[in-house]
Amino acid sequence: MADTKREIERKYEGPAADGGTDLPDLSGVSGVAGVVDKGVAELDATYYDTPDQRLAAASLTLRRRTGGDDAGWHLKLPVSEGVRDEIRAPLSDTVPRALSGLVRSRVRDAELVPLVRLRSARDIRHLVDGSGALLAEVSLDRVRAERLSGGKGTAEWTEIEVELADDGDPAFLDKVEKRLRKAGLNRSASSSKLAKALDETGRRARKPAGKPAGKPAPGTEPVTAGDHVLAYLRAQYDALVELDPAVRRDVHDSVHSMRVATRRMRSTFRSYGKILDRAVTDPIGDELKWLAGELGVDRDQEVLTERLTEALGGLPRTLLSGPVRTRLRTWAHARHGGSRRRLIAVLDGKRYLALLTALDALVTDPPLLKAAAGDPAKAIAKSVRKDFGKVSGLVVEALDRPPGAERDQTMHDARKKAKRTRYAAEAATPALGAPAAALVKSMKSLQSLLGDHQDSVMTREALRELAALAHAAGESSFTYGVLYGREEQRAAAAEAALPGAWGAIEAQAAV
Structure with a gap:
């Protein structure tokens, strides 16, 4: 059985993340009454895709992750910039049918294979209001990526992720971002950890079969x-x-x-x-x-x-x-x-x-x-x-x-x-x-x-x-x-x- 969670998050990178040993102080963010240290979680995620990366081309991610409080299979579907629906299914050895059906229009008859493995040490803080209610989860992730197919090599980086609490006001993320920018951080150039891993451990597939045609490239507007x-x-x-x-x-x-x-x-x-x-x-x-x-x-x-x-x-x-x-x-x-x-x-x-x-x-x-x-x-x-x-x-x-x-x-x-x-x-x-x-x-x-x-x-x-x-x-x-x-x-x-x-x-x- 799968369940859905609307995920609204932003990712940041920069010298303060790469060289820092801790998260920036966010206690001064407007609306924040406390910053709760939730410790470090060790996460191990294997991302699956077709050999020609049809899911990645459509900004979809399918992973099997252990560690943390949401171990299991996760499929992320883009909704808009910074907003995704995460469909979750219990941990199993193979891709659950509840998730494989949701990517079938992309995958079709191709095989889903392990593409990238990401191991992360996630240092977590909860930003809470005066009543103790969660406003957002902020984490500093130290990531090690290993390419499993379609390329070779490894990569390491550190990034900060801010995820809005369920039913939270997206405007709160702007307040957090203002503080992070003062600390020397900028929005990540990559839309996801997987996208960054693919860029740094091997080439992405250029024109995967089964990928919708999309809009014409700039300079190729319709003429005839x-x-x-x-x-x-x-x-x-x-x-x-x-x-x-x-x-x-x-x-x-x-x-x-x-x-x-x-x-x-x-x-x-x-x-x-x-x-x-x-x-x-x-x-x-x-x-x-x-x-x-x-x-x-x-x-x-x-x-x-x-x-x-x-x-x-x-x-x-x-x-x-x-x-x-x-x-x-x-x-x-x-x-x-x-x-x-x-x-x-x-x-x-x-x-x-x-x-x-x-x-x-x-x-x-x-x-x-x-x-x-x-x-x-x-x-x-x-x-x-x-x-x-x-x-x-x-x-x-x-x-x-x-x-x-x-x-x-x-x-x-x-x-x-x-x-x-x-x-x-x-x-x-x-x-x-x-x-x-x-x-x-x-x-x-x-x-x-x-x-x-x-x-x-x-x-x-x-x-x-x-x-x-x-x-x-x-x-x-x-x-x-x-x-x-x-x-x-x-x-x-x-x-x-x-x-x-x-x-x-x-x-x-x-x-």
Whole structure:
């Protein structure tokens, strides 16, 4: 079983650390009432990575550490500068499955091997406030690094580490830093002990396989139509790989974000079929559609549950009949649990890994067509206009249909095309500027209106299911009928708003 700890820390180096025999005096830091000596801990950590250092390239660290009060396996995932989530698992001889799954989108089928061993003597002080509560832990670490694979040699250094207490105010670290700078210390040039060890004991792998493409190097900004499309695709691929651990951990909104990344890539393939060869991208697009569908099982359930919970909260007590809230929680939990298990099985499966490998190959060696070398103002704009025309046709068709199932379906189709046009315009914005940005905004607004209508359609289906379950259990189904009627009103309001919203969009369309 693994648990998570949010780690906010800063590292320092300089003459005061390298030559000092003790930590600088921090008793004068504002807010500090005492400095408690916690003694010296002997830590022994072995860091694991693929032979081509895929984890290090993504600023991930996986280690097995003994000594101290948190012996075990630790996986550190970057959140922002100086902030990481540390996932912990009990000590064992092999990498725990709870952690190996979280790095699978990077590691894939490669082997995890011991890369570096770090042995540290950690001299620890606790900074506490007037009530004795911990503000931060400060340590002076004397480190010896030994390269175990991918290089040879050893290195030694001393650094100071300041880690904020759980739920502490990050501004406190600024106060500590001010005092450390006066003592001759500066922020460490290395982001982690592992990064420093790799630099000083052997070369880092330059372009590890399976590493997301990332942003273009400075001086290589997009120029051609193909450059702009590929930059957008690479950003979505990066997001897909980076979101994988968050989805496995059930981090809020991660499933939705990952699903959006898959849709953006697939839409880009379809919108820019004159720039990227669809003979290559269509099979990958089919697999992205499959993955989006698997992700949608969980996401759609989240949306339905949130909508129904909000709707119940807005009802007066006089309209609540029977154990409605309990029924909703039971229904949502059962469906969420099953979809979570299914989703993790998908992410652990060979089909998903094959998709990541295919995407990696595509962004590394893209199937560019002749139009890719052309002026983006022409090639990209033409594709965006074509997508916008398809949205227009579906909206007009929906407005011509009477209320009912056929109109519902046409509005849903228009919503999907609005998404595709929005994504095409997003990719086009760096090249086309304000007109494309305006179209993104317009399509997002239209997507929201049509999305609320579709959510109402899906919510009414869920309410029918809940009412049937309640009736079978001998419970009142009155409240579900009330909610159903309200959802019908929401759908009718969206339909009534569509002509005006679309008229405004047509009036300002400029791409």
